[in-house]
Amino acid sequence: MMYKKTTFVIFNRLVKICAVIAIFTSCASYSVDFEALRKIYSQASHLWPKAEVDESINATEIGLLPAVTFPKENPYQANKHKLGEHLFHDGKLSRSKQIACATCHDHDLGWADGRKTSFGHNRQKGKRNAPTIENVAFGKEFFWDGRAQTLEQQALMPIQDPLEMNFTLPELEARLKQDRQYLTLFKAAYGSDEITAKKIAMALATYQRTLVSRRSDFDRFLLAPEQKNNKMQKIYNSAMSDKAIWGMHLFRTKAGCMNCHYGATFSDKKFHNLGLTYYKRKYQDLGRYQYTKQPEDVGKFKTPGLRGVLNTKPWMHNGFFGDLTGLLNFYNAGGVQIKKNNLDALSPKTSNLLKPLSLNNEEIAALIAFLQAISPAPAHNSAARIQ
CATH class of the missing domain: 1.10.760.10 (Cytochrome c-like domain)
Incomplete structure (x- = not known):
C-alpha cells in the first residue's frame, strides 16, 4: 500500500x-x-x-491587517503588557531557570527559533518546529494541532510540558511570590500583588497580542x-x-x-x-x-x-x-x-x-x-x- x-x-x-x-x-x-x-x-x-x-x-x-482586538475578559492595559513582556523573557518560568518563552520565540528569528525542532528541558529535543507568534492576535486555535482554544490557555501549556519548561503552576506561583520585582509588577497590572497562574496567562497573552507584523x-x-x-x-x-x-x-x-x-x-x-x-x-x-x-x-x-x-x-x-x-x-x-x-x-x-x-x-x-x-x-x- x-x-x-x-x-x-x-x-x-x-x-x-x-x-x-x-x-x-x-x-x-x-x-x-x-x-x-x-x-x-x-x-x-x-x-x-x-x-x-x-x-x-x-x-x-488577501489584504491589510485589521486592528487588534482584545477579549473582554482580558482587555489591554499597559502595565499588564509590561508584566507580560517581563514574564516572556524570564527563564524563571522554567524549572531550570534557563528556558524562557523567548528561547523558542526570538524576535531576531522572526519570533521563532530557526531550528527544525525546538529543544527544551535538559536539551530534550521536541518533535515540532516552533511556529512564529507574530500575529497570534488574529489566531483562533493554537499550536500546530490546535489543542489550545485561546491564547491565555496556550500561554501556560509550554510551562507545564515536561519536554519544554518542565514546571508546575503551583511551583511557578510560589517562585514568583519570592521576587519583590514581580510583586510590584503584578500590583501595577492588577491592583493587587497576588500572583496566580491565571494572571500570568493573561499578562503573557496581552504581550503576545501586541506582536503584530x-x-x-x-x-x-x-x-x-x-x-x-x-x-x-x-x-x-x-x-x-x-x-x-x-x-x-x-x-x-x-x-x-x-x-x-x-x-x-x-x-x-x-x-x-x-x-x-x-x-x-x-x-x-x-x-x-x-x-x-x-x-x-x-x-x-x-x-x-x-x-x-x-x-x-x-x-x-x-x-x-x-x-x-x-x-x-x-x-x-x-x-x-x-x-x-x-x-x-x-x-x-x-x-x-x-x-x-x-x-x-x-x-x-x-x-x-x-x-x-x-x-x-x-x-x-x-x-x-x-x-
Missing part, C-alpha cells in the same frame, strides 16, 4: 520529477505584460481577477491610492516590483495558494494533511488527531500565516524545508500523495487541495518575490501599534 512507503522515499521521487519538469520549463520564456498586471492590481481588490480556488473553498481576499511592501502597494501626495503615491505604488506583482497574481490564480492561504494573515486557520505524517515510521506525527482523536484528523496540521514567512525558516511542522525553492517545488509537484487505506482506520490521506501545478522556474521565482513582499522585518517588541 502507498501509505507503507516512507515519506522520504516518496519525496525523493517527487524531487526527481520536479527536476525533470524544471529542465523542460526553465527555458520557457513567458511574455508577461507587467504594465497591465500593475494596472489591474493597482485597483481596489474587488476589481482584481477572481481568485482561482477549489469550489469547496470560500476564500476571503510591520507594514510590508505589499501593504504599501495596497495603500498607494490613499496617498494624497502624488510623490508618495508613486513611492507606495513602486513598493512591489513587477516580479512580485506577477507572483501575487500567480499566488491568487495558477499556483492555487489561496486554497489555504487567504485573508489578511494569509491563512485559512484550518488544518490540512500535506503528506508529511511519516505514518508508522520513525518520525511519525499524527498531528491534530492527537488532540481530537478523530481518524480524519490524522496528519493534519494548522495552516500557518505567511506574513513574515521569509523570517521563519525552516518551514513545516517538522522543519523539513530550509530552502524556499525546494518548498515551492514540493507544492508544485502536488505534495506527497498518500491514499487512504480503508483497512486501517488511522491511515492518513493527503488533502485533495494538493495537485500538481506545472509552474516553471520563472513562476517559482515570481512567487518567492511576492513572499518577500509580505515579509517585512520581524514585528516590533512594543505595543506602539496597539495603544
